[in-house]
Amino acid sequence: MDCSSFLDISLNLNTNTLDRSFPAKLPKKEVKVSNSPNLERNWLVKDESVSELREELNRVNSENKKLTEKLATVYESYCALHQYLEKLQSRQSPEMDQIEQPTKKRKQDSDESLSIPNGFSDGKTDNSSSNEDHHHHHQQNNQLISCKRPVTDSFNKAKISTAYFPANSSDTSLTVKDGYQWRKYGQKVTRDNPSPRAYFRCSFAPSCPVKKKVQRSAEDPSVLVATYEGTHNHLGPNASEVDATSHVGSRTVTLDMVNGGHSLALEKNERETMQEVLVQQMASSLTKDSKFTAALAAAISGRLMEQSRT
DNA sequence: CGTCTTTGACCCGCGC
DNA sequence: GCGCGGGTCAAAGACG
Numbered sequence: 035m036d037c038s039s040f041l042d043i044s045l046n047l048n049t050n051t052l053d054r055s056f057p058a059k060l061p062k063k064e065v066k067v068s069n070s071p072n073l074e075r076n077w078l079v080k081d082e083s084v085s086e087l088r089e090e091l092n093r094v095n096s097e098n099k100k101l102t103e104k105l106a107t108v109y110e111s112y113c114a115l116h117q118y119l120e121k122l123q124s125r126q127s128p129e130m131d132q133i134e135q136p137t138k139k140r141k142q143d144s145d146e147s148l149s150i151p152n153g154f155s156d157g158k159t160d161n162s163s164s165n166e167d168h169h170h171h172h173q174q175n176n177q178l179i180s181c182k183r184p185v186t187d188s189f190n191k192a193k194i195s196t197a198y199f200p201a202n203s204s205d206t207s208l209t210v211k212d213g214y215q216w217r218k219y220g221q222k223v224t225r226d227n228p229s230p231r232a233y234f235r236c237s238f239a240p241s242c243p244v245k246k247k248v249q250r251s252a253e254d255p256s257v258l259v260a261t262y263e264g265t266h267n268h269l270g271p272n273a274s275e276v277d278a279t280s281h282v283g284s285r286t287v288t289l290d291m292v293n294g295g296h297s298l299a300l301e302k303n304e305r306e307t308m309q310e311v312l313v314q315q316m317a318s319s320l321t322k323d324s325k326f327t328a329a330l331a332a333a334i335s336g337r338l339m340e341q342s343r344t
Numbered sequence: 345c346g347t348c349t350t351t352g353a354c355c356c357g358c359g360c
Numbered sequence: 361g362c363g364c365g366g367g368t369c370a371a372a373g374a375c376g
Contacts, residue, residue, distance in 0.1 A: 218349060220368060233367070237348095247367095 194263050201250060201258040208232035208248040210260050216246065227252040242267050 199210040208221075208230070215237035223230045229250035236242040244264040251257040 217347090219370095221349095221351075222366065222368095225365065231366090 194261065197260045197262065198251075199258040199260060201256055208250075208258065210248060210258055212260070214244075214266065224249070229255065236266065238266075 197210075197212070199212075201210075209216075209232075216234035217237050218232055218234050220233040221230050222233070227249060229252075231247055231249040234246045234248065236244040242264075244262065244266050246263065247261045249259055251259050
């Protein structure tokens with residue numbers, strides 16, 4: 035995937051052109067203003083302050099350059115990781131196409147799904163697919179072969195992803211901060227995991243068909259496994275409050291199990307929402323960096339001075 | 345009073 | 361037909 039098409043992180047500070055022109059031009063302008071011999075002493079003082087300012091500016095600009103290089107490095111790493119993840123998922127996708135199929139449906143729901151083309155049928159469709167259900171999926175595949183139940187293509191495309199959240203071992207609530215509001219509608223103890231599984235629907239249901247299941251990992255109880263089904267058709271109510279530490283940080287990993295990370299196939303709305311959240315997170319983390327804010331301030335002030343000269 | 349959580353009952357598909 | 365297991369419903373209670 036071309037990362038540049040996904041998210042443009044260029045801040046376009048344009049500080050390099052500023053570096054070359056600003057310090058050289060400033061004294062010339064000052065000479066014109068202070069042409070009178072009576073102001074020679076004042077000029078010397080100004081000259082000293084200008085040289086100090088110039089040094090400070092050079093220092094900040096060099097920091098700015100370093101930060102820009104760091105940012106580029108981080109972005110390259112992000113792109114490389116993204117491509118690697120995409121490769122892994124594209125290898126998995128043929129299997130996932132078989133695995134992630136709807137299985138059990140209530141009689142009334144199956145009737146509805148025949149008449150409702152998008153396959154969501156008021157959020158009542160049931161896609162029992164989670165990582166821990168693999169033994170069951172083999173049975174599902176048999177059912178698929180028998181083709182007892184027609185499956186719509188759009189349903190197959192229902193986005194299913196799994197996210198891992200750090201969990202406090204003493205905290206028994208199966209809630210995770212992902213920026214959206216959820217309504218719990220059930221809880222069940224499953225056979226292959228001693229901890230209960232919680233079922234959530236998006237608070238915007240039935241207009242939003244997204245559901246999620248949250249359960250502690252059987253292997254590592256300190257990890258909450260959240261399985262998302264479907265795509266939000268609205269902005270997150272707390273999109274700006276998305277737990278940045280759990281998403282930007284290294285501890286939360288989200289895997290798109292259906293689309294295989296093919297963002298080109300993502301809906302436009304989804305991509306825009308994603309970009310918005312990413313930009314907010316990036317801006318949030320950058321503004322916490324005092325060096326970056328100093329460099330940014332220098333760049334802006336330099337640009338203002340440049341404009342005032344023209 | 346509206347919203348959310350809890351939890352037992354129920355539904356459904358599947359294997360025996 | 362029966363039991364099992366996963367998923368959902370919906371009444372009751374909690375909470376702000």
